[in-house]
Amino acid sequence: MSTTSEDTLDFEESHGTTKSGVWSFYIKSTTDEGKVVSECKYCQKVYIAGSSHGTSNMRRHLRSQCPSRNSPEVLEFFAKSTSGGAVRSVGCNQVEYREALALSIIQHEYPFSYVEDEGTRKVHSVLNSYVKHISRNIAKADILNVFHIEKRRLLESLQSLPGKVSLTSDFWTSITTDGYMCITAHFIDKDCNLHKKILNFVYVEAPHTGPAISKEFGDTKDENKAFLEFDLCSLPPFPRSSSLYSSASSSS
Numbered sequence: 001m002s003t004t005s006e007d008t009l010d011f012e013e014s015h016g017t018t019k020s021g022v023w024s025f026y027i028k029s030t031t032d033e034g035k036v037v038s039e040c041k042y043c044q045k046v047y048i049a050g051s052s053h054g055t056s057n058m059r060r061h062l063r064s065q066c067p068s069r070n071s072p073e074v075l076e077f078f079a080k081s082t083s084g085g086a087v088r089s090v091g092c093n094q095v096e097y098r099e100a101l102a103l104s105i106i107q108h109e110y111p112f113s114y115v116e117d118e119g120t121r122k123v124h125s126v127l128n129s130y131v132k133h134i135s136r137n138i139a140k141a142d143i144l145n146v147f148h149i150e151k152r153r154l155l156e157s158l159q160s161l162p163g164k165v166s167l168t169s170d171f172w173t174s175i176t177t178d179g180y181m182c183i184t185a186h187f188i189d190k191d192c193n194l195h196k197k198i199l200n201f202v203y204v205e206a207p208h209t210g211p212a213i214s215k216e217f218g219d220t221k222d223e224n225k226a227f228l229e230f231d232l233c234s235l236p237p238f239p240r241s242s243s244l245y246s247s248a249s250s251s252s
């Protein structure tokens with residue numbers, strides 16, 4: 001059996017080289033029979049804690065059984081536990097987790113209910129037991145957040161372009177025979193790279209005449225400018241304070 005870092009810490013403690021910080025979560029006392037015991041401060045679970053018993057059971061309780069195992073102080077304690085000088089990585093970065101989930105749903109066109117599937121949740125729990133599963137509504141909100149952030153980035157980049165933007169439209173008919181128009185922008189950035197970005201996908205009432213199509217772009221003379229300015233103004237406030245993407249944008 002391999003020696004875990006937990007065992008190592010206990011080994012060190014039993015040899016007097018390390019005082020385990022896990023005791024800050026327990027109250028040490030002696031029973032009438034003279035046994036040394038430790039009582040969890042959170043749930044009053046009692047363990048025998050003589051010098052020959054180590055603290056493995058106390059750590060295990062705190063890590064996986066105690067009702068307060070996900071409290072900030074407990075997570076911080078395990079995060080700071082070191083073995084051989086290396087910081088142990090425990091807990092779960094929910095920001096990264098939710099962002100990765102949202103991007104995977106977008107990339108593979110999964111239904112929102114994907115995050116509630118029993119099998120999906122089990123896989124995520126196996127990978128990290130600290131993960132907090134999310135509902136389909138939260139997944140939907142995260143994806144909308146990604147959409148607004150990406151849309152704002154795109155429009156900001158369009159407005160700072162040195163050249164012109166070419167807009168094209170394609171029509172698509174649904175199985176219920178509703179007509180939709182896809183507005184695509186083609187442009188060259190300052191590094192001379194050609195880009196093709198979908199700006200909008202809108203329902204257009206029949207008949208699809210020139211004026212009807214023009215109405216979707218805006219009817220001023222400077223159509224492209226009006227379209228972009230209108231869309232920028234219609235955007236919700238940039239979610240700088242949002243947890244989603246905050247880590248990604250701060251690290252870049």
Ligand SMILES: [Zn+2]
Pocket residue numbers: 040041042043044045061062065066067068
């Ligand atoms: Zn407890």
